[in-house]
Amino acid sequence: xxxxxxxxxxxxxxxxxxxxxxxxxxxxxxxxxxxxxxxxxxxxxxxxxxxxxxxxxxxxxxxxxxxxxxxxxxxxxxxxxxxxxxxxxxxxxxxxxxxxxxxxxxxxxxxxxxxxxxxxxxxxxxxxxxxxxxxxxxxxxxxxxxxxxxxxxxxxxxxxxxxxxxxxxxxxxxxxxxxxxxxxxxxxxxxxxxxxxxxxxxxxxxxxxxxxxxxxxxxxxxxxxxxxxxxxxxxxxxxxxxxxxxxxxxxxxxxxxxxxxxxxxxxxxxxxxxxxxxxxxxxxxxxxxxxxxxxxxxxxxxxxxx
Amino acid sequence: xxxxxxxxxxxxxxxxxxxxxxxxxxxxxxxxxxxxxxxxxxxxxxxxxxxxxxxxxxxxxxxxxxxxxxxxxxxxxxxxxxxxxxxxxxxxxxxxxxxxxxxxxxxxxxxxxxxxxxxxxxxxxxxxxxxxxxxxxxxxxxxxxxxxxxxxxxxxxxxxxxxxxxxxxxxxxxxxxxxxxxxxxxxxxxxxxxxxxxxxxxxxxxxxxxxxxxxxxxxxxxxxxxxxxxxxxxxxxxxxxxxxxxxxxxxxxxxxxxxxxxxxxxxxxxxxxxxxxxxxxxxxxxxxxxxxx
Numbered sequence: 001x002x003x004x005x006x007x008x009x010x011x012x013x014x015x016x017x018x019x020x021x022x023x024x025x026x027x028x029x030x031x032x033x034x035x036x037x038x039x040x041x042x043x044x045x046x047x048x049x050x051x052x053x054x055x056x057x058x059x060x061x062x063x064x065x066x067x068x069x070x071x072x073x074x075x076x077x078x079x080x081x082x083x084x085x086x087x088x089x090x091x092x093x094x095x096x097x098x099x100x101x102x103x104x105x106x107x108x109x110x111x112x113x114x115x116x117x118x119x120x121x122x123x124x125x126x127x128x129x130x131x132x133x134x135x136x137x138x139x140x141x142x143x144x145x146x147x148x149x150x151x152x153x154x155x156x157x158x159x160x161x162x163x164x165x166x167x168x169x170x171x172x173x174x175x176x177x178x179x180x181x182x183x184x185x186x187x188x189x190x191x192x193x194x195x196x197x198x199x200x201x202x203x204x205x206x207x208x209x210x211x212x213x214x215x216x217x218x219x220x221x222x223x224x225x226x227x228x229x230x231x232x233x234x235x236x237x238x239x240x241x242x243x244x245x246x247x248x249x250x251x252x253x254x255x256x257x258x259x260x261x262x263x264x265x266x267x268x269x270x271x272x273x274x275x276x277x278x279x280x281x282x283x284x285x286x287x288x289x290x291x292x293x294x295x296x297x298x299x300x301x302x303x304x305x306x
Numbered sequence: 307x308x309x310x311x312x313x314x315x316x317x318x319x320x321x322x323x324x325x326x327x328x329x330x331x332x333x334x335x336x337x338x339x340x341x342x343x344x345x346x347x348x349x350x351x352x353x354x355x356x357x358x359x360x361x362x363x364x365x366x367x368x369x370x371x372x373x374x375x376x377x378x379x380x381x382x383x384x385x386x387x388x389x390x391x392x393x394x395x396x397x398x399x400x401x402x403x404x405x406x407x408x409x410x411x412x413x414x415x416x417x418x419x420x421x422x423x424x425x426x427x428x429x430x431x432x433x434x435x436x437x438x439x440x441x442x443x444x445x446x447x448x449x450x451x452x453x454x455x456x457x458x459x460x461x462x463x464x465x466x467x468x469x470x471x472x473x474x475x476x477x478x479x480x481x482x483x484x485x486x487x488x489x490x491x492x493x494x495x496x497x498x499x500x501x502x503x504x505x506x507x508x509x510x511x512x513x514x515x516x517x518x519x520x521x522x523x524x525x526x527x528x529x530x531x532x533x534x535x536x537x538x539x540x541x542x543x544x545x546x547x548x549x550x551x552x553x554x555x556x557x558x559x560x561x562x563x564x565x566x567x568x569x570x571x572x573x574x575x576x577x578x579x580x581x582x583x584x585x586x587x588x589x590x591x592x593x594x595x596x597x598x599x
Contacts, residue, residue: 009410013409013410013411015484015485015486016403016406016409016485017403018486019399019400019402019403019485019486019489020399020400020403020404020415022396022399022400023396023399023400023419023455023460024415024418026396026454026455027418027419027422027455029435030432030435030451030452031422031426031427032422033431033435034426034427034428034431034432034435035425035426035427035431036427036431037427037430037431037432037434037435038427038428038431040430040431040434041430047438050434050438050439051431051434051435051439092326095322096322096323096326099319099320099322099323100323102315102316102319103315103316103319103320103323104316104319104320104323111327112323112324112326112327113589114581114582114585115327115328115330115331116326116327116330117585117588117589118330118331118334118578118581119330119333120588121510121514121577121578121581122514122574122577123513123514123515123516123532123574124514124516125514125516125532125533125535125536125539125573126337126532126535126570126573126574128536128539129337129535129539129566129567129570130333130334130336130337130570132539132566133333133336133337133340133353133567134333134336134353136352136353138349138352139348139349139352139353139563140352140353141336141352141353141354141355143352144351144352144353144354147352173329173330176326176330177330178592181588181589181592181593182592182593185592185593204311205311205312205315206311206315209315237517238516238517242536245540258429261428261429261430262429265429265430265433266521271430271434274429274430275428275430275431277428278427278428278429278430279427279428281428282425282426282427282428285425286424286425289424290424306420
């Protein structure tokens with residue numbers, strides 16, 4: 001019985017370890033092995049050699065990615081879209097949550113919340129169908145309205161300049177309910193004594209919202225924004241792909257890293273360059289999360305993600 | 307004074323929320339209305355919020371040759387059921403192991419899982435692994451496996467199970483129950499609210515999934531509903547052919563525009579029907595999670 005303590009632990013926890021095995025295998029197979037497979041970014045891929053047998057080609061894939069000019073365009077688009085989404089979505093959601101908390105009865109709140117949560121439940125394919133329905137040049141509702149008013153119709157699917165606004169709107173539309181529910185829960189958790197104290201001090205409702213509700217939301221806002229900032233180089237593939245698809249006319253304004261990687265892999269079959277772009281994204285994303293987390297830790301340990 | 311500021315706030319608030327709520331719902335009205343509008347009217351005046359020229363032609367064509375749609379439905383239902391059940395089992399079992407406070411290596415294992423959310427190899431190695439090494443392309447597994455586990459759900463489940471009093475586990479141990487038995491007989495029944503919520507999140511993700519099909523399915527027999535819709539929307543000629551292949555005669559008379567919208571309605575219908583009943587579980591799920599790694 002005087003074996004190494006490790007073996008005793010192994011025996012003691014054998015059932016728990018067995019229960020963890022499927023998940024561990026899953027993440028080894030689908031997360032950690034692909035991490036090792038990232039070396040494909042430094043290789044010239046050929047099917048016979050596969051990931052580990054193909055010949056090395058140094059930084060050629062990266063050079064190609066950066067010299068094509070795509071790297072800057074897709075990185076800039078990804079970051080700028082995500083910043084716009086974070087600002088607009090959070091502002092709309094917080095405002096909606098505050099209003100729902102302060103105004104109206106149970107039924108109003110229920111119906112409004114149900115309506116706002118609805119878009120969260122449909123697939124991006126359906127969102128793409130709705131967008132087509134609204135924005136199509138010949139039969140889209142927007143252009144039908146414009147024609148009805150005697151105005152010139154606009155060729156939205158051929159004009160990149162409209163798309164930043166459209167995509168910000170679509171993102172806000174789809175995420176509104178989710179965020180509102182989240183913030184509503186945070187507001188409901190605020191100590192009611194604070195409201196009563198504000199009331200006694202003669203604060204009107206606007207002052208109360210500004211001085212009590214919003215400051216009490218900061219912890220929630222910080223966590224949610226941090227999570228989002230950590231993902232600032234991850235584009236929402238489902239949205240961009242279903243809204244724009246392979247419409248190359250719009251790529252200057254709409255191509256993000258994820259759509260670029262997907263096209264390079266599936267459409268042009270440029271595996272090395274696609275992997276290089278993907279690795280660039282992963283490393284950039286990892287550095288961002290670490291930096292964000294580090295600075296939050298320094299400022300307030302409890303609010304850091306890890 | 308007091309009354310005035312409340313009235314002003316309520317006024318602005320109502321306008322704001324009602325406007326947002328209408329904006330969220332109106333696109334659905336547009337789709338349903340378009341699916342019920344005569345094709346000639348659509349090509350003439352565009353999609354309308356109210357069906358000015360009412361017609362159910364799109365639906366009658368859709369239901370006249372429903373084979374492909376029914377097949378896509380079958381695939382989606384099968385994948386959703388299999389994925390949700392397997393996902394719930396694996397998520398809860400993993401979360402239970404991690405929630406056991408007497409388990410010495412729980413932090414190490416938690417980090418092992420959590421790290422995958424911080425860094426990844428990207429799309430390409432993952433794709434090559436699944437297609438060239440595991441040979442899952444054009445198999446149902448390619449639609450089920452990639453989404454079956456999610457670190458976020460494991461964390462939510464773990465924090466829920468962590469709130470179950472430890473005395474329950476202790477007393478069961480004294481009675482001689484093994485770890486798996488404690489999980490299956492005690493912890494699972496007590497975790498019903500979390501299971502319901504995460505089950506619905508999983509089911510929604512599987513129902514709405516088209517991405518894995520886009521990557522891994524080229525065989526028409528394996529097309530799930532959303533991917534089928536995606537293909538049809540992008541490919542009017544394909545739709546005409548599909549209808550022709552199914553026996554429709556005159557190609558020019560197929561109302562493609564209203565048919566697109568009818569397909570969208572039929573593909574989204576079950577979600578909209580289930581929505582009033584399941585919404586509260588999603589709200590619950592969002593409010594359970596004080597998520598920390």
